[in-house]
Amino acid sequence: MTASFYISIRYFFSKKKTNLVNIIVFLSVLSISVSTFSLSTILFVFSGLENLNKKFYQIHYPDITVSHSNEKDFYIDDNVIKKIKSIQGVIALSKTMEKKVFFYYNHHEYFILLKGVDMEYEKVMKKFKRINLKKNRFDYLNIYVGWSSMVSYFPMLLYHVINMPLQIFILDYKKNSLVSFFMKKKISIKGIFHFSPKMDRKYFFCDLSELQYIMKRKVFHVLEIKIHDKANINNVKNILLKELGQKFNVITRAEREKIFYKVLNTEKIFIYFLFILMTVITGFNLFSAICILQLDKLKELVTLWSIGFSLYKIKGIFLYVGFMITIFGCLSGLFISYIVSLIQEKYKIFKIAKRTPFPVKITIEDTSIVVCIILVIGSIISFCSLKRIHNMISNYK
Numbered sequence: 001m002t003a004s005f006y007i008s009i010r011y012f013f014s015k016k017k018t019n020l021v022n023i024i025v026f027l028s029v030l031s032i033s034v035s036t037f038s039l040s041t042i043l044f045v046f047s048g049l050e051n052l053n054k055k056f057y058q059i060h061y062p063d064i065t066v067s068h069s070n071e072k073d074f075y076i077d078d079n080v081i082k083k084i085k086s087i088q089g090v091i092a093l094s095k096t097m098e099k100k101v102f103f104y105y106n107h108h109e110y111f112i113l114l115k116g117v118d119m120e121y122e123k124v125m126k127k128f129k130r131i132n133l134k135k136n137r138f139d140y141l142n143i144y145v146g147w148s149s150m151v152s153y154f155p156m157l158l159y160h161v162i163n164m165p166l167q168i169f170i171l172d173y174k175k176n177s178l179v180s181f182f183m184k185k186k187i188s189i190k191g192i193f194h195f196s197p198k199m200d201r202k203y204f205f206c207d208l209s210e211l212q213y214i215m216k217r218k219v220f221h222v223l224e225i226k227i228h229d230k231a232n233i234n235n236v237k238n239i240l241l242k243e244l245g246q247k248f249n250v251i252t253r254a255e256r257e258k259i260f261y262k263v264l265n266t267e268k269i270f271i272y273f274l275f276i277l278m279t280v281i282t283g284f285n286l287f288s289a290i291c292i293l294q295l296d297k298l299k300e301l302v303t304l305w306s307i308g309f310s311l312y313k314i315k316g317i318f319l320y321v322g323f324m325i326t327i328f329g330c331l332s333g334l335f336i337s338y339i340v341s342l343i344q345e346k347y348k349i350f351k352i353a354k355r356t357p358f359p360v361k362i363t364i365e366d367t368s369i370v371v372c373i374i375l376v377i378g379s380i381i382s383f384c385s386l387k388r389i390h391n392m393i394s395n396y397k
Contacts, residue, residue: 002313002316003309003313003319004313004314004320005227005320007304008136008316008318008319008320008321008324009324010319011293011317012025012321012324018132021142021289021293021296022283023290024285024288024292025293026061026291027104027285027331028144028286028288028325029287029325029328029329030329031282031285031329031331032279032282032283032285032286032328032333032378033329033333034333035278035282035329035333036333036374037334037336037337038226038278039271039275039279040334040370041340041366042273042275043268043362043366043370044337044360044362044363044370045108045360046264046267047205047360047361047362047366048358048368049359050261050360050361051258051262051361053260053264054257055255057200057253057256058253059193059195059196060196060198060199061253062077062094062125062224062253063227063252063253064221064227064236064237064240064250064252065222065224065225065234065251066225066249066250067222067223067244068223068247068248068249069246070222072250073219073221074172074220076223076244076335077217082196083243084223084225084240085241087236087240088233088240089231090124090225090226090227090228090231090236091123091226091227091228092120092124092225092226093223093226094117094120094123094124095117095120095220095222096117096118096120096221096222097116097208097211097215097221097222097375098114098115098116098221098222098372099114099171099211100112100114100171101113101170101171101204102168102182103166103167112202113203113204114170114204114205115201115203115204115205115206116205116206116207116208116209116211116212116220117205117206117207117208118207118208118209120223124224124226125224125226126156127196128193129193129194130144130192130193131193132191133189133190133315134190134191135190135192135256137188137190138184139186140186140188141185141187141210141211141298142187142188142206142207142210143187143188143189143190143204143205143206144189144190144191144192144193144204144205144206144303145189145191145192145193145196145204146192146193146195146200146203147193147194147200148194148197151375153194159226166342167187167225168187169182169184169185169304170182170186170215171181172193172215174334179353183214183215185214193205197354220356221374226352233253234252237250237252242294254286266286272369272373276328276373279373279374279377282327282383283377285380285386286322286385287381287385288386289325290321290382290385291388293318293321294383294388294389298392298393301314301392301393311389311390314393315386315389317381318386320386321380322381322383322385323379323382324376325373325382326375326382327375329374329378330370330371330375333374334370343361344357344358345360345361361367378394
């Protein structure tokens with residue numbers, strides 16, 4: 001341990017001659033602690049949002065989707081489907097079709113999405129489960145109703161089961177025309193499905209073959225693909241592009257999330273800028289604390305100078321003091337942020353609109369960024385506060 005470092009420890013921990021100096025040093029530690037706590041907590045929330053978004057996309061969207069570049073409806077030959085299934089890393093694929101449907105009940109109009117899926121869909125989307133309650137009814141469109149939406153539609157469904165079949169209108173577009181038309185069809189509740197609360201309320205599901213029969217076209221809208229967790233998704237995408245050609249759009253889940261991440265990263269940059277500015281402003285407390293501590297210890301500094309202490313070593317004392325104030329403030333702020341984040345992660349105390357808890361995720365990356373920002377700013381301010389020491393000692397003499 002060097003003499004400068006030892007003296008700086010004494011200066012930092014020992015009681016100062018003037019009580020005001022103790023208060024100012026404490027306030028400088030507190031201001032850095034607040035800046036660290038604020039920045040780290042917000043970054044942990046951003047990481048929580050990012051993690052929540054990843055989980056959302058993993059649940060609701062397949063690994064890869066294939067759609068036609070120019071037309072909504074398209075058809076792929078069975079031989080090509082077999083080739084896609086044989087690609088290394090591909091676990092399952094499903095043909096799907098979505099249509100807007102309209103129905104009228106009890107003086108209320110309802111619009112909902114009807115999604116036709118084949119038997120492979122449950123392999124592609126692991127969270128999707130359907131339960132059959134009865135057999136298919138001939139000349140009816142047999143649909144599955146979401147478990148979470150049963151409460152909303154229960155009176156209507158009960159009326160449908162007891163009294164008469166419910167009629168829906170399927171919205172479709174004529175090829176090469178902007179004119180739309182509705183196809184009327186009776187429906188039968190074949191069973192229920194569970195995906196997620198959001199998807200349960202947003203969709204009705206049915207067998208793709210039945211929807212194709214109604215549309216009188218053996219086509220589909222999207223080819224949804226599930227790949228192995230260890231497979232390289234970009235390699236699979238490139239193989240698909242070679243097999244299918246440029247007429248098709250092959251989009252990975254990461255590309256679907258791209259817009260969200262752009263927005264998130266832009267907001268993060270703004271947060272960095274805002275809190276760096278905030279830390280620089282609160283850094284004036286650190287500058288004041290070191291300068292006032294220099295005045296408080298001026299007599300002792302002159303004594304050190306007289307016995308042969310170099311100006312470099314004297315400056316080193318207060319540089320170390322600045323480092324200690326910065327480190328203590330940084331560590332205390334991080335500690336409080338960790339405690340608050342862990343409590344929020346476990347007990348979900350803070351909520352958005354009294355329903356959705358703020359997502360929080362503590363990461364080493366965010367912690368490292370916060371520590372680097374605080375230490376760099378603290379070091380620069382500590383170094384700037386040393387310029388007056390030589391003049392103070394010379395004028396005292």
